[in-house]
Amino acid sequence: MIEHAHTNDLTLNLARTVLKHEAQALTDLADRLGQKFLDAVQCLLNCKGRVVVSGVGKSGHIGRKIAATLASTGTPSFFVHAGEAAHGDLGMITRNDVLIAISNSGTTNELLTIVPVIKREGTPLIAMTSAPDSALAKYADIHLDVGVRQEACPLGLAPTTSTTATLALGDALAVACLQAKGFTADDFARSHPGGALGRRLLIHVGDVMRKGEKVPSVLDSVSVLDAVREITLKRIGMTAIVDKDGCVKGIFTEGDLRRLIERVGDIRNICIADVMTPSPKTIAQSALAAEAAHILDQSLCNQLLVVDEGNHLIGALHIHDLMTAKVL
Template sequence: MTHVVPPNNEDILAAARRVLDIEGRALAVLSARLGNEFAQAVRLILDSPGRVVVSGLGKSGHIARKIAATMASTGTPAYFVHAAEALHGDLGMIHRDDVLIALSNSGETAELLAIVPLVRRQGGRTVAMTGKPGSTLATLADVHLDAGVDMEACPLNLAPTASTTCALALGDALAVALLDARGFREDDFARSHPGGALGRRLLTHVRDVMRPADSVPTIGVDATVTEALLQITRGGMGMTVVVDAVGAVAGVFTDGDLRRAIDRVGDVRTVPVADVMSRNPKSIAEDRLAAEAADLMETRRVNQLLVTDRNGSLAGALTMHDLMQAKVI
C-alpha cells in the first residue's frame, strides 16, 4: 500500500472548495441550458389528473426519493417507487393517469428501460431525467430533461457528485415551478407540515395556547397594590387583570407597573392599584394566530396579552412564556 501523507488543513479546504466550485459551475450550466422541455414537463404534470411517481436506482434512486418528498410537501401529490421493486409487483402502484419521472444519469438503467414502455402502454406519461440526451431512456420518454455534467466533482471523475447535485436541483426546480403554478402558499405548506415550526406558526391560534379567563389572576379596582401583588404571585403570569364593579376590564397591573410605581411613589403597599395600573391594556382576539400575538408582544415590548372573544369580552390571557412552551417562538 502506498504511504499517504496526511493532508494539512489547507489541503482539506482546497479539496472541498474544488468540489463546490465544480458543482457550482455545473449548476450554472444547467440553468443556462434550461429550455422548453422543462416547461413541457411542468405542463404535463399539471394537466395530469393522477400523481407523480418518481423512480431510480442507486444514487439516482436516493435523489428520486428526495424529489418525490419535496413535491409531496409542496402541493404535488407524489411518491417514490424503487425501479427494481416495480418489476416485481410495485408497478401496480402506477396508474394510467400518473406521470412517471425516471432518473438515470446514463439513461441506460435496465430496470427503468423495462418500466417506461409498460407505463406508456397503459396510458401513463413519462419524463426522463438523464445526463445523456441521446440515451435510450431519453428517447423513450415523452419529455427529456438534460441533467448532464461535463465532469464529476470526484477527483477520479467516477463517484456521482456533480451529476446528483444537478439532478436534485432540477427536481427542486420542478417542484417549485409546480408550487408556483398551483398557487401553493404558506398556509398550504403548513397543513403538510403540522409538526414543524412553520406549521405551528401558521396553524396555532391564540385560543390554543391562552390561559382561559377563569385561570387568569383578577382583582377589583378598589384593591391595594399589596393585594394585587398577592394575586400576581398566585397567578404566575407576572400580572393581574383589574376589573370594575361589573366585571369589565379596567386595566392590568404588571411587574413593570410595580417597579415604576416604586420609583415614583416609594412605599406602595397601601396605594390603590387603580392609581398605578396600566389602563387600556394590549389585547388580541382569540381567533388570531399565536404568531401574531408573539409579534405584537415583541413590537409593544410587553410580556403579557389579554385575549378577547368575538364580543370583545375577556376570554383569557397569555404570556411570552406560554408561546415559548407551545414552540410558536
C-alpha cells in the same frame, strides 16, 4: 508541520474545485432550460393522480428527495424503487399518475424493464438523464437533459456533479409547480404540522392562552392589595383590570407593584384604577401565536391580554405559554 500545511492546502483547493464544478454545472443547466421544462411542469400540473419518482442507486437517492420536495410543496408524490417496481410495486402506478424516471446514463435496466408497462398503461413518462439519445430518453414523453461537463470526482466515476444537477432540477420543478398552484406558507405548514414552521403558522392564540379561572382579573374599583392577591393566586405575574362589564381597562404587573412601593411606600389605601397601566396591549384569540410572540418581543413584556371584538377579557398569555407550545 510544513507537510501537514501543504496537505491541508491541497484538500481545500480540491474542495473548492468540487464546489466550483458543481456551481458551474447548475449555471449551465439554468441557461439551457426551455420548452421541455415548461412541458414537464404542465404535465405535473395536469396530473390527476400522484407523481411517482423512480430510480436506482444514487439516482434513487436523489429521486427520494425530489419526491419528498414535491409532496411537501403541494404536488402529491412518492418514490418507488425501480427494482421493486418490477417485482410488484408497479401496481402502485396508474394511468392518472405521472412517472419521473431518473437515470444518468438513460440505460438503467430496472427502469427500462418497467417502461413498456408504463407506456401500455398510458402513464405520462418524464425522463431525467444525461443522454438525450439513450433508450429511456427516447421512450419518454418529455426528456429533461441533466448532463454536465464532468463529474467533480477526480476519477470521473462517482456521481457528484450529475446528482447535484438532477437534484436542483427536481427542486426547480417543485418550485415552479408550487408557484403555479398558488401554494402558500400556510399550505406548507399544514404538511409540516410537527415542524417549527407548522407551529408558528398553525397555532393560534386561542390554542395556548389561559382561560376561565386561570385568567387573573379584578374590577377597577378594588384596592391595590386586592390586585396583589389576584396576582399571587394566578401566578402569571400580572392581573387584568376590568370594568363591571368585563371590558379591559388596564393591567397591573409585579414590576408595577415594585415601582409603586418604591415611590409611595404604603399602598394599602390606593385604588388599582389610579396606578394601573391603562389601555394595555391586547390580542385576539384568532391571531397567530407567532404574532403574540412578536408583540411581546417588541414591547419587552412577558404577558398579553386576550380580548374579543368588544374588548372583553377572554384570556391571558404568558411568554412561557409560547415556549411550552414551541412557538418560540
